[in-house]
Amino acid sequence: MSDTPVPIDTVEMPYVRTLGPVISRFFTGLRDGEIWANKTRTGKVQCPPFEYDPYTGESASDDWVQLDGTGTVSSWAWVEEPLRNHLLQEPFAWCLIRLDGADTDLVHAVRVADKGQMATGMRVEARWRDERIGHLRDIECFEPA
Amino acid sequence: MSDDVKVLNSVVSLDYERPPTRAARRYTEAVGEKRLIAHRCPECERLYTPPKGYCPVCVVLTTDEHEIEVSPEGVLVSYTVTNPDKLHQQGGKTSARGDVMLDGTRITLMGELDGVEAADVHTGMRMRAVWVELEDGRLPSSGGWGAVGIKGWEPTGEPDASREEVQELLKKAGES
């Protein structure tokens, strides 16, 4: 084996994604500091919203509901060493968050002072950025409520 | 509504570790000495540069014992002049790229053509490799198609191969 360090190549591409009407509505809400969810035809509340019901492939309904930024951690994974493009640059938890009023989970980061504070079932609330652009990062992270 | 958020800007950025193979290390060392090495398949005798460490046609491994040096000079058998700014891309300048068939081989390598005006490029020109400089013993990223370690090709100034000779080379290259 040689001692030569392994070369690193960085592959990077910029993307501009067109959102379509359903996701556009969700992201427009985030920019305005609001969280919106849509309903499937069977009445299930989806947040984040989808154009369809993932279980059947049927199109979703046009019925929308606004949610508060509060919810419960369904599950979590601790990140001790964040990567350069993670949401937070300090240790944090990737979480599945069931927002109050929703039937599905949202993936986001939860900031706590140390790992010992993390628990499934803990209550969290969204911490909004002051400058919002219409992006999931308009919620900086969730924090214990 | 007109002020709805309709697009999402994102950058996908990933770091890859690429440990070089033995064949790639020897190739890099040779480039540093302005030499071009290849592997000759022990079964079909096809030449590969840079060496792959195997022949994909015969599915056999090749190693140092199959390494030979090949000429970094050859004949321009085809080319194109690209004007990327005329299409829908931003930026990019007019440049010529061509396929050079290395002397004594059936290998064609693609690369930028240097030292000749785009308008003067023609098939049959005799070309030689313009080598890249190693950075800390490493090959810089090639940033596109083309032979690794070879920045491009420049005319040797020798007399052209004739049209018939070029067709003969292409025919030979096409024989399986």
Add this chain to the structure above:
Amino acid sequence: MPGLLREAATRALADAELEWSDIDAVVFGKAPDLFEGVMRPELFLNDAMGGAGKPMFRMHTAGSVGAHTAIFGAHLIESGQYECVLSIAFEKQSETDTSRILGGGSRGGAGVAFASSIRQYIEKSGAPPHIGPLVAVKDRLNALKNPHAQLKIPGIDIKMVEESEMVVEPLRKLECCPTSDGAGAIIFTSEKRIPKTERPPAWLHGSSTRSEASGHPSRSWVNPLAGQQCAAEAYAQAGITNPLEELDCAEIYVPFSWFEPMWLENLGFAEEGQGWKMVDDDITAFDGAFPVNASGGVLSANAIGAAGLIRCAEAAMQVRGTAGEHQVPDVRRAMGHAFGGASQYFAIWIVGSEKP
């Protein structure tokens, strides 16, 4: 992305008068994931394609993947494993600078890779320079008849093509395909599950796929062996000995004008070096003896991953008699074709109006 796919799928379901729940399995295809920057997008798109709880297969053979996606869907029926399969393919190229991906970083687009082999074809066959522009005009005239064609250039003529800017010699701008977003979907059923619609089905008479290594000496980009073998197998399955006589039209993958004469030879419609004469004699024109790309072809819309599936679908529409304004009269058998990568993947199918 989900919206684009679902638009194609819901139209196919409506045409077949079927529901999402009728689908037994889903075959999904697209070209390199780098185009959209979502690695293995089938993971998140599966449920958008109605695939939850069903078998789902991802195909990937670069630009030819759409045709592979169609053929693999047919295989699932032919094998007797499933009764009703959705094959669906897409590409959304507007999201990033695809010329950088296709140009190998050189910003020239795929034309940089193919222009050299086109020059080889021209120099070897002695084809006159107006052949490429002729193909470009023919396909764009056909596109005017196709509501799904992206690039519509009313009044296009050879002068307009010849005066367009030289992009990648010898290709002028109007001899190149556009950058496209698009999707296509095909539904396959077993004989006993043929939907009872007024529109007849297309029958699969033969299909084949082939590949070869991208880089080894002695490989021809002008007349690739894998393309010849692929065509030969498809013809053998369909019982075809003289393709030009026995097929009525073809949808072949022509992203740059000169690929039409090259592939006419590769697919056995012309002798080697003679394909350009078919173009010159208007044989491949819409009202010619053997119309090629009556839809406007890839030159009029090239959503890469979807383009091969759309070639297959267009061939099927021709034999079903459902092609609308670009319907070629009396089509009994038609070819759908695609190639991908460094001219190294090939997929062909032959469909007919009658059960083989």
